[in-house]
Amino acid sequence: MSGIHAPWSTGTECVAKYNFQTPNEQDLPFCKGDVLTIIGVTRDPNWYRARNTVGREGTIPANYVQKREGVKSGGKLSLMP
Template sequence: MTEVQSPWPQGTECVAKYSFKGTSEQDLPFNKGDVLTIIVVTKDPNWYHAKNAAGQEGTIPANYVQKREGVKSGGKLSLMP
């Protein structure tokens, strides 16, 4: 049984759990730990259209990224990583 995650809204920041080389020209390659921003929620729940810190855009696999969460450190809220 595969877990279907609810789509993240546009503008959501996510962090790569794995590196992704891409399989087509539409894909956005990234490395583990990269921060990506969701631009468009696609009709396919397994893919997002996102951009990286350099402004490059493309499709990314939803199961390769996790939502970027805030972490409390010394009483202050900071973003990971």
């Protein structure tokens, strides 16, 4: 599996599968389990622009996150990490 997938649209929520710590100011560090919102794509399909829950923005590696899936429960949509 190459890890390359169709680009996620702006507003897509994703959950961190791993910790990502970086000294690079343009990157967005995060911890496993963090919820991030995609705010744009980059020229490199392996990276996205994202925002964390406190409003910080930066680039994130696509293979470190997974799309947050909605789960229907009792007719209501529940977002599960």
